[in-house]
Amino acid sequence: xxxxxxxxxxxxxxxVVAMSVIVFFGVHIVGDPVWLLVNPQADxxxxxxxxxALGLDRPIHEQYFHFxxxxxxxxxxxxxxxxxxxxxxxxxxxxxxxxxxxxxxVMAIIIGIPLGLYxxxxxxxxxxxxxxxxxxxxxxxxxxxxGLMLIMVFAVMLGWLPxxxxxxxxxxxxxxxxxxxxxxxxxxxxxxxxxxxxxVSLVIxxxxxxxxEAVHQxxxxxxxxxxxxxxxxxxxxxxxxxxxxxxxxxxxEFGNLVAFSVVTETIFAWPGMGKLLINAIQSxxxxxxxxxxxxxxxxxxxxxxxxxxLYSVLDPRVRLSDRxx
Amino acid sequence: xxxLVTEGPAPAEDKADVPPRExxxxxxxxxxxxxxxxxxxxxxxxxxxxxxxxxxxxxxPQNPYxxxxxxxxxxxxxxxxxxxxGKYTHWLGTDGAGRDLLxxxxxxxxxSLAVGVMxxxxxxxxxxxxxxxxxxxxxxxxxxxxxxxxxQLSFPAILLALMLIAVLGKGVDKIIIALVTVQWAxxxxxxxxxxxVEQRKDYVEAARGLGLSHSRIVLKHILPxxxxxxxxxxxxxxxxxxxxxxxxxxxxxxxxxxxxxLGLLISNGFEYMLSGKYWISFFPGIVLLVTxxxxxxxxxxxxxxxxxxxxx
Numbered sequence: 189x190x191x192x193x194x195x196x197x198x199x200x201x202x203x204v205v206a207m208s209v210i211v212f213f214g215v216h217i218v219g220d221p222v223w224l225l226v227n228p229q230a231d232x233x234x235x236x237x238x239x240x241a242l243g244l245d246r247p248i249h250e251q252y253f254h255f256x257x258x259x260x261x262x263x264x265x266x267x268x269x270x271x272x273x274x275x276x277x278x279x280x281x282x283x284x285x286x287x288x289x290x291x292x293x294v295m296a297i298i299i300g301i302p303l304g305l306y307x308x309x310x311x312x313x314x315x316x317x318x319x320x321x322x323x324x325x326x327x328x329x330x331x332x333x334x335g336l337m338l339i340m341v342f343a344v345m346l347g348w349l350p351x352x353x354x355x356x357x358x359x360x361x362x363x364x365x366x367x368x369x370x371x372x373x374x375x376x377x378x379x380x381x382x383x384x385x386x387x388v389s390l391v392i393x394x395x396x397x398x399x400x401e402a403v404h405q406x407x408x409x410x411x412x413x414x415x416x417x418x419x420x421x422x423x424x425x426x427x428x429x430x431x432x433x434x435x436x437x438x439x440x441e442f443g444n445l446v447a448f449s450v451v452t453e454t455i456f457a458w459p460g461m462g463k464l465l466i467n468a469i470q471s472x473x474x475x476x477x478x479x480x481x482x483x484x485x486x487x488x489x490x491x492x493x494x495x496x497x498l499y500s501v502l503d504p505r506v507r508l509s510d511r512x513x
Numbered sequence: 514x515x516x517l518v519t520e521g522p523a524p525a526e527d528k529a530d531v532p533p534r535e536x537x538x539x540x541x542x543x544x545x546x547x548x549x550x551x552x553x554x555x556x557x558x559x560x561x562x563x564x565x566x567x568x569x570x571x572x573x574p575q576n577p578y579x580x581x582x583x584x585x586x587x588x589x590x591x592x593x594x595x596x597x598x599g600k601y602t603h604w605l606g607t608d609g610a611g612r613d614l615l616x617x618x619x620x621x622x623x624x625s626l627a628v629g630v631m632x633x634x635x636x637x638x639x640x641x642x643x644x645x646x647x648x649x650x651x652x653x654x655x656x657x658x659x660x661x662x663x664x665q666l667s668f669p670a671i672l673l674a675l676m677l678i679a680v681l682g683k684g685v686d687k688i689i690i691a692l693v694t695v696q697w698a699x700x701x702x703x704x705x706x707x708x709x710v711e712q713r714k715d716y717v718e719a720a721r722g723l724g725l726s727h728s729r730i731v732l733k734h735i736l737p738x739x740x741x742x743x744x745x746x747x748x749x750x751x752x753x754x755x756x757x758x759x760x761x762x763x764x765x766x767x768x769x770x771x772x773x774x775l776g777l778l779i780s781n782g783f784e785y786m787l788s789g790k791y792w793i794s795f796f797p798g799i800v801l802l803v804t805x806x807x808x809x810x811x812x813x814x815x816x817x818x819x820x821x822x823x824x825x
Contacts, residue, residue: 203664210680211676211679211680214677214679214680214681215679215680324809325806328752328756328805328806328809329802329805330756330759330760330801330802330805331760332759332760332763332764332776332779333759333779333798333801333802336779336783336786336794336798337798339786339787340786340791340794340795343787344786344787344791351787443669444669447668447669447671447672448669448671450671450672450675450764451671451760451763451764454763454764455783465675465679466764466765466766469675469678469679469766470765470766477679481676481679484672488667488668492667
């Protein structure tokens with residue numbers, strides 16, 4: 189077990205290092221950020237001063253080692269456009285993104301599980317077929333297009349919900365979130381639905397497949413024979429067993445949600461990390477781009493590591509094949 | 514030879530003796546495919562979209578990128594209005610720069626399809642080559658390649674594409690590079706899986722016994738048998754590529770304004786949406802949506818027809 193853990197840790201570390209090299213060198217090939225930063229009337233001396241201040245005059249491998257030393261201490265350099273530490277700028281926007289992703293997961297569960305249960309319990313009914321057809325459409329719709337339609341219908345035509353920004357936030361237990369104020373919740377609705385849509389389809393399919401498999405198993409038949417109310421059979425016995433794969437997959441998909449929030453945040457002007465990344469790519473703000481990408485690679489490597497380790501704890505076959513290899 | 518021509522009514526009794534006509538694989542495939550009317554309709558729509566994209570410059574009422582034909586005074590006209598010079602009726606309205614939306618959309622469809630199909634083909638060729646290499650070489654080469662594939666597939670496509678765009682910058686060629694890089698792994702995994710099964714079969718053993726060269730065995734014997742799953746993945750991935758390109762263009766990090774794909778048209782219309790001028794984003798979006806959905810439907814049907822496990 190310890191060997192597996194160490195080996196996986198080393199692989200993860202290798203991925204992070206490789207990614208940092210690719211990202212850092214790649215980002216430094218593109219464009220010259222100096223022209224965006226200096227005043228158009230600046231003379232040669234000013235330009236050179238700016239280049240020196242940003243450390244852009246040194247050879248690129250030196251810049252990389254400087255970057256790595258800083259990154260290990262949590263310093264990714266100063267953002268060109270904000271003039272603050274890149275990591276700080278990103279961390280400031282992280283709660284908004286996490287809030288959106290968590291709201292989307294909650295929504296996927298609230299909408300997806302009941303629909304999936306229904307489709308699994310009554311697979312032949314027309315409503316179930318509609319649900320399944322809808323989930324196929326949900327898979328193929330581009331996220332940004334759905335976002336636009338949500339704005340068009342609910343914000344422009346009906347005027348029910350706001351379409352931009354995060355709304356007022358409130359702080360409880362050290363967590364600042366717009367979910368704590370009514371106005372903030374209204375702002376959260378549309379972006380969360382938009383981001384949740386892909387995952388709703390996924391949850392529907394997982395729940396349906398699990399339900400269809402479980403209803404034929406002995407423990408459900410036994411519960412029926414005992415004369416338990418159908419509501420209790422479905423709500424307690426069935427649900428408990430099908431939730432495990434659903435929760436596992438949703439955990440795995442969390443990183444995916446954070447990545448896709450780039451799209452949703454841009455549409456709804458949500459002040460999160462994703463919007464920051466898009467702006468940074470357009471304004472060639474290298475420290476922000478590099479710091480964001482490194483952070484997201486870390487997040488993914490971490491999620492994959494945890495899942496892999498959990499599997500090898502839960503499933504002895506994985507461990508055995510690992511030893512044989 | 515005229516004596517051989519029998520006169521009078523055709524010999525009906527001979528018909529039973531004629532062996533049933535040998536069915537070509539293509540005919541068999543088509544007879545199975547058309548059992549789903551929805552899939553046939555989807556295929557027809559795909560064909561229509563491709564033809565529209567190909568002939569777009571000849572059928573559009575206006576060349577939307579010829580400044581002599583576009584009048585800024587005509588900008589943001591609602592659908593069905595006549596243009597100020599009375600030449601055209603803008604059936605789907607005009608966009609922010611006064612371009613006829615229908616014309617702009619057909620041009621956009623052309624670019625979207627071209628980028629999607631081209632990146633799909635390059636990724637397919639690259640992925641198939643790598644997948645075949647992995648399965649045929651085996652050992653460390655295979656382990657290294659599949660490790661890379663797994664690693665890449667554990668990152669969401671959009672993130673990888675953004676990462677590459679951040680590194681490469683904008684442009685048609687760069688978008689294609691990004692899309693190919695994002696997609697090759699799907700093809701590699703598919704081909705390697707099929708090729709592993711195929712190369713254990715007797716016909717490959719026979720080809721080896723005949724002393725054929727490695728490249729001949731791989732390209733002429735194994736590859737053709739890997740094609741069915743490759744075609745299925747290719748269809749679905751092309752739809753993905755179109756969707757991804759549209760998303761990147763919408764975010765403003767995809768194609769440049771000089772190559773307006775459907776995604777870019779939608780993006781341009783976004784700023785007018787809040788003031789109720791829905792059509793600038795809405796119609797290109799519908800076309801994009803239809804394109805993606807019909808390609809997916811065709812892919813779904815291909816999967817059912819080409820999957821030997823589902824054969825009746």
